[in-house]
Amino acid sequence: MRQSELFTKTQKAFPKDEVSANARLLIRAGYIEKLMAGVFSMLPLGFRVRENIMRIIREEMNATGACEIIMPALHPKSVWETTGRWDEMKSVMYQFGEGERAYGLGPTHEEVIAPIVQKHVNSYLDLPIALYQIQVKFRNEERPKSGLLRGREFTMKDLYSFHTNEESLNVFYDRVKEAYRGIFKRVGLGDTTYLTLASGGSFSQYSHEFQTVSDVGEDTIYLCKACSVAVNHEIITEQKVCPECNSNDLVKKNAIEVGNIFKLGTRFSEPVGLMYRDTDGTQKPVIMASYGIGVERLMGAIVETYHDDAGLIWPQAVAPFIAHLLIIGEQTGTLKKFADTAYQSMIDADIEVLYDDRTDVSAGEKFADADLLGLPWRLVVSNSTLAEDKIEVKKRTEKEKKLIALKELPKYITK
Amino acid sequence: MRQSELFTKTQKAFPKDEVSANARLLIRAGYIEKLMAGVFSMLPLGFRVRENIMRIIREEMNATGACEIIMPALHPKSVWETTGRWDEMKSVMYQFGEGERAYGLGPTHEEVIAPIVQKHVNSYLDLPIALYQIQVKFRNEERPKSGLLRGREFTMKDLYSFHTNEESLNVFYDRVKEAYRGIFKRVGLGDTTYLTLASGGSFSQYSHEFQTVSDVGEDTIYLCKACSVAVNHEIITEQKVCPECNSNDLVKKNAIEVGNIFKLGTRFSEPVGLMYRDTDGTQKPVIMASYGIGVERLMGAIVETYHDDAGLIWPQAVAPFIAHLLIIGEQTGTLKKFADTAYQSMIDADIEVLYDDRTDVSAGEKFADADLLGLPWRLVVSNSTLAEDKIEVKKRTEKEKKLIALKELPKYITK
Numbered sequence: 001m002r003q004s005e006l007f008t009k010t011q012k013a014f015p016k017d018e019v020s021a022n023a024r025l026l027i028r029a030g031y032i033e034k035l036m037a038g039v040f041s042m043l044p045l046g047f048r049v050r051e052n053i054m055r056i057i058r059e060e061m062n063a064t065g066a067c068e069i070i071m072p073a074l075h076p077k078s079v080w081e082t083t084g085r086w087d088e089m090k091s092v093m094y095q096f097g098e099g100e101r102a103y104g105l106g107p108t109h110e111e112v113i114a115p116i117v118q119k120h121v122n123s124y125l126d127l128p129i130a131l132y133q134i135q136v137k138f139r140n141e142e143r144p145k146s147g148l149l150r151g152r153e154f155t156m157k158d159l160y161s162f163h164t165n166e167e168s169l170n171v172f173y174d175r176v177k178e179a180y181r182g183i184f185k186r187v188g189l190g191d192t193t194y195l196t197l198a199s200g201g202s203f204s205q206y207s208h209e210f211q212t213v214s215d216v217g218e219d220t221i222y223l224c225k226a227c228s229v230a231v232n233h234e235i236i237t238e239q240k241v242c243p244e245c246n247s248n249d250l251v252k253k254n255a256i257e258v259g260n261i262f263k264l265g266t267r268f269s270e271p272v273g274l275m276y277r278d279t280d281g282t283q284k285p286v287i288m289a290s291y292g293i294g295v296e297r298l299m300g301a302i303v304e305t306y307h308d309d310a311g312l313i314w315p316q317a318v319a320p321f322i323a324h325l326l327i328i329g330e331q332t333g334t335l336k337k338f339a340d341t342a343y344q345s346m347i348d349a350d351i352e353v354l355y356d357d358r359t360d361v362s363a364g365e366k367f368a369d370a371d372l373l374g375l376p377w378r379l380v381v382s383n384s385t386l387a388e389d390k391i392e393v394k395k396r397t398e399k400e401k402k403l404i405a406l407k408e409l410p411k412y413i414t415k
Numbered sequence: 416m417r418q419s420e421l422f423t424k425t426q427k428a429f430p431k432d433e434v435s436a437n438a439r440l441l442i443r444a445g446y447i448e449k450l451m452a453g454v455f456s457m458l459p460l461g462f463r464v465r466e467n468i469m470r471i472i473r474e475e476m477n478a479t480g481a482c483e484i485i486m487p488a489l490h491p492k493s494v495w496e497t498t499g500r501w502d503e504m505k506s507v508m509y510q511f512g513e514g515e516r517a518y519g520l521g522p523t524h525e526e527v528i529a530p531i532v533q534k535h536v537n538s539y540l541d542l543p544i545a546l547y548q549i550q551v552k553f554r555n556e557e558r559p560k561s562g563l564l565r566g567r568e569f570t571m572k573d574l575y576s577f578h579t580n581e582e583s584l585n586v587f588y589d590r591v592k593e594a595y596r597g598i599f600k601r602v603g604l605g606d607t608t609y610l611t612l613a614s615g616g617s618f619s620q621y622s623h624e625f626q627t628v629s630d631v632g633e634d635t636i637y638l639c640k641a642c643s644v645a646v647n648h649e650i651i652t653e654q655k656v657c658p659e660c661n662s663n664d665l666v667k668k669n670a671i672e673v674g675n676i677f678k679l680g681t682r683f684s685e686p687v688g689l690m691y692r693d694t695d696g697t698q699k700p701v702i703m704a705s706y707g708i709g710v711e712r713l714m715g716a717i718v719e720t721y722h723d724d725a726g727l728i729w730p731q732a733v734a735p736f737i738a739h740l741l742i743i744g745e746q747t748g749t750l751k752k753f754a755d756t757a758y759q760s761m762i763d764a765d766i767e768v769l770y771d772d773r774t775d776v777s778a779g780e781k782f783a784d785a786d787l788l789g790l791p792w793r794l795v796v797s798n799s800t801l802a803e804d805k806i807e808v809k810k811r812t813e814k815e816k817k818l819i820a821l822k823e824l825p826k827y828i829t830k
Contacts, residue, residue: 007482007544009535033531035494041486041531050485067422070465071456073488074509074520074553074568079450094489094518096511103509105489105520116448116456120424125775129422136551138489153489360540 001321002343003356006030008043010369020216022303023147025312029372031320038144038152040296045373048320050155053295054134056186056317057157060179064172066130066159071112073136077102079111083271092139105138110264110290113160114272117286123277124164127286128172132159134295146218148300149256155295162269163287164276173261176291180210180259183293187302188315193258194230196221197243203265206235206243211255212301219257222250230255256301264288312374313396321354323413324375328363328382339381342391342406349410353379371396377413416736417758418771421445423458425784435631437718438562440727444787446735453559453567455711460788463735465570468710469549471601471732472572475594479587481545481574486527488551492517494526498686507554520553525679525705528575529687532701538692539579542701543587547574549710561633563715564671570710577684578702579691588676591706595625595674598708602717603730608673611636611645612658618680621650621658626670627716634672637665645670671716679703727789728811736769738828739790743778743797754796757806757821764825768794786811792828 008030015034018024023040026032031046042050058068077095080086086095086104094105106112117129137156144150159176163169177195184193189212196209211221211230220233222240226247233252241248266285269275275283299318306313316322323346327339339357346353354375356366370378380392390403393412404412423445430449433439438455441447446461457465473483492510495501501510501519509520521527532544552571559565574591578584592610599608604627611624626636626645635648637655641662648667656663681700684690690698714733721728731737738761742754754772761768769790771781785793795807805818808827819827 005480007532007535007541007546030535033534035487035489035527036491039487039489041484041527043484043531044482047484065420067459069456069458069462072450072454072568073551074450074454076451094511096509112450112456116458117422119448120422120445126422131422136488153487 001354003354004358006044006354008045010372018147019145020147020149020300020304021307022149022300025303025307025372026147029312029374031312032148036152038141038150040148040151045320046299049299049314049318050295052318052320053187053298054155054157057134057183057293057295060182060186061132061157061159064130064159064175064179066132066161068133069131070133070135071106071109071116073106073138075104075106075112077104079115080104083111083268085111092141094138094140107137107139108290108292109133109135109158110160110268110288111272114268114274114288117162118272118274121162121274121276121286124279127276128161128163128168130159130161130172132157132291137294146216146300148296148303149216149218151294151296154297157293157295159291161289161291162274163289164278164284166287169263169287169289173263173289176261177208180261180291180293184210184212184258186317187298188317189258189298189301189305192305194221194223194228194255196230196232196255197235198232198260199235200263201265201267203267204263207260207262209257209261210259212258212305213253214256214301214304215254216304217254217256219255221253221255223253225249225251256297256304258298258301259291259293261291262289264290307374310368311372314374314376316376319352319374319376321352321375323351323353323377323379324356324370324373325353325379325381326356326366326370328366328380331357331359335381335383335386338386342379342381342409345406346410349414351410351413379409416769418769419773421459421769423460425787433562434560435562435564435715435719436722437564437715440718440722440787441562444727444789446727447563451567453556453565455563455566460735461714464714464729464733465710467733467735468602468713469570469572472549472598472708472710475598475601476547476572476574479545479574479590479594481547481576483548484546485548485550486521486524486531488521488553490519490521490527492519494530495519498526498683500526507556509553509555522552522554523705523707524548524550524573525575525683525703526687529683529689529703532577533687533689536577536689536691536701539694542691543576543578543583545574545576545587547572547706552709561631561715563711564631564633564719566709566711569712572708572710574706576704576706577689578704579693579699581702584678584702584704588678588704591676592623595676595706595708599625599627599673601732602713603732604673604713604716604720607720609636609638609643609645609670611647611670612650613647613675614650615678616680616682618682619678622675622677624672624676625674627673627720628668629671629716629719630669631719632669632671634670636668636670638668640664640666671712671719673713673716674706674708676706677704679705722789725783726787729789729791731791734767734789734791736767736790738766738768738792738794739771739785739788740768740794740796741771741781741785743781743795746772746774750796750798750801753801757794757796757824760821761825764829766825766828794824 196211197206200206221230224242227245269286611626612621615621636645639657642660684701
């Protein structure tokens with residue numbers, strides 16, 4: 001894409017009403033815009049990052065055998081009364097209207113999906129089933145001030161699985177655990193994200209969270225140096241020992257909860273009447289689990305993990321463009337032709353490239369914007385690189401620059 | 416996909432609480448599920464149709480040069496007060512909360528997008544701009560009973576364009592008009608969808624709707640036999656003449672509004688303060704237009720247009736799968752091998768195929784379900800087709816069956 005055709009502009013200053021690094025950087029760089037606290041628009045660059053994250057999540061979810069659907073956000077009060085959660089969720093669910101017209105905006109979808117599955121499941125032969133959606137969620141957060149990390153409106157991948165017995169559930173649960181590891185690794189958070197034991201509810205001793213270590217994280221975890229599992233502070237004992245390996249070599253860290261997986265047992269299937277006919281002909285409640293990842297929160301966690309004073313630093317898998325091509329100098333004659341050729345050959349090589357062809361900004365501004373936008377590769381074409389018939393290549397994460405011939409460029413960047 | 420792995424089942428009977436053909440058929444066939452009046456979930460088959468429609472819309476939008484973003488559904492009351500529409504929209508907008516916490520669920524996004532553009536536009540050099548989203552919308556419909564044609568929650572493609580003058584607006588407006596024609600043609604509604612003159616507001620004499628002729632349509636249009644333009648009954652004169660060509664050869668029809676395009680002028684840019692610096696240095700309000708297509712409504716219009724007593728009939732471009740492969744007879748030995756080979760060779764040829772490999776349903780049920788699900792091509796493998804080393808091929812829209820060799824099948828289907 002030509003940057004002259006990108007409608008967003010970077011801002012010289014950080015927004016004054018934001019404290020979180022992710023919101024400050026993303027707004028200043030024109031990736032997102034705030035409508036109100038906890039509610040953001042995704043502008044073209046932010047939209048592309050979000051799409052990349054959703055594509056990775058979708059690929060890993062499909063690989064588990066789960067099937068994609070989409071459910072509504074507007075729920076009648078009645079479905080939430082079935083499980084007793086209308087009152088329980090009052091503090092986080094937007095609820096409005098009266099009588100037949102009383103609605104809630106869904107912060108989660110157990111109450112909606114269980115009756116759908118109930119309609120299509122008769123016998124043990126119909127199970128297991130795994131269904132997911134990537135869909136808008138709402139949560140009435142008191143004072144959201146962490147940018148994308150805590151939204152009143154956000155996109156969530158929520159997966160639900162349905163089983164006849166615990167063994168079947170455990171098999172799929174472990175498969176999703178691995179899929180989640182795959183997702184966090186692919187988006188660049190593999191090294192800082194820990195499987196974390198958290199409180200489990202009545203059906204199992206623990207639930208599992210995926211926590212990304214970060215100074216700005218609102219959660220506190222204890223990282224076990226012996227077995228690399230983490231423990232949410234909510235369930236840590238006074239003795240501060242790891243429940244997995246009994247080591248007491250634990251380190252206290254702030255962390256961002258980027259995913260959670262939860263065995264629900266029959267908590268929702270029983271009140272909803274989600275039953276199946278077992279091998280012996282008896283009716284039994286279906287065993288459920290749920291698995292969540294917040295898309296924008298994950299995007300925020302990536303930004304918190306990867307940035308510096310100059311701006312954003314995108315991991316290649318989620319970057320809105322792989323390369324940022326800058327033409328420095330007057331855009332005429334051979335120089336322009338050389339830069340245009342470079343742009344076209346990147347497109348021909350299927351490399352997503354943002355071409356800074358703006359004529360009304362200085363070289364200094366182009367370099368500063370390249371750092372701020374944070375694309376993985378900066379490619380500079382100027383009269384001095386032209387003299388050598390090469391392009392100056394620099395990684396956003398490194399200081400070193402290299403001169404590379406155009407012919408070798410695509411291979412060099414995607415290697 | 417193997418049908419044995421599809422969790423949805425077809426229902427023997429139509430749902431009792433639905434009157435519209437689209438909801439009755441889609442629910443019975445397991446494409447969608449109703450949560451409450453006007454609010455539906457998209458199950459795997461419905462999800463795939465919706466994805467196909469959105470992909471077509473996206474391709475045609477991108478071809479106009481418009482850029483995709485996504486804006487929130489949860490809006491603060493304050494932005495709607497700026498334009499005076501908080502009260503104006505009271506009857507269709509879900510509004511709740513009080514004071515600083517008063518929100519509306521957006522039925523449209525002029526109030527949200529104008530300030531975003533305002534932040535990034537300074538001068539005439541920054542214009543024109545065209546931005547679109549495919550995003551969830553909410554409308555407080557009194558008594559929705561038309562299935563997907565009128566939803567309380569639905570997905571909408573809304574495009575907004577921003578210009579310095581009417582000439583620029585007209586150029587883009589006409590480009591979108593053609594893109595819309597392209598969309599309706601590709602989804603199979605080209606022959607029954609008419610550009611329709613409707614009331615225009617203060618900035619232009621007419622707005623334009625795209626109306627698909629259908630007995631169940633809630634709109635009434637007058638179709639001009641002379642020039643093929645239609646006129647919404649709202650603006651037809653007592654003399655009943657075509658405003659385009661003055662012909663009085665008009666036919667009254669029911670129709671479904673599947674799209675609309677609207678010149679907004681400065682109706683929203685002025686109150687929001689969306690100004691640009693013109694060539695002469697003066698500040699002028701930006702000229703806007705908006706362009707909408709309801710995704711699920713379009714899906715509903717396709718169903719209303721294409722179905723018969725036996726079930727759905729999907730146009731190839733939006734069908735959840737292109738082909739429905741049925742194995743008839745005991746699934747063992749050579750027959751099973753032959754069917755499995757046929758399934759695999761369709762996959763290898765990149766043809767999306769649903770393989771009815773269910774063992775617990777009769778041949779009659781498989782044929783009935785094939786008609787109900789309505790995929791474009793039915794492929795039958797049985798002992799009698801096996802004897803000839805061929806597959807029986809039938810179009811959903813035709814009675815004629817043909818025996819085709821497996822080798823020739825992919826070409827035959829996609830020709």
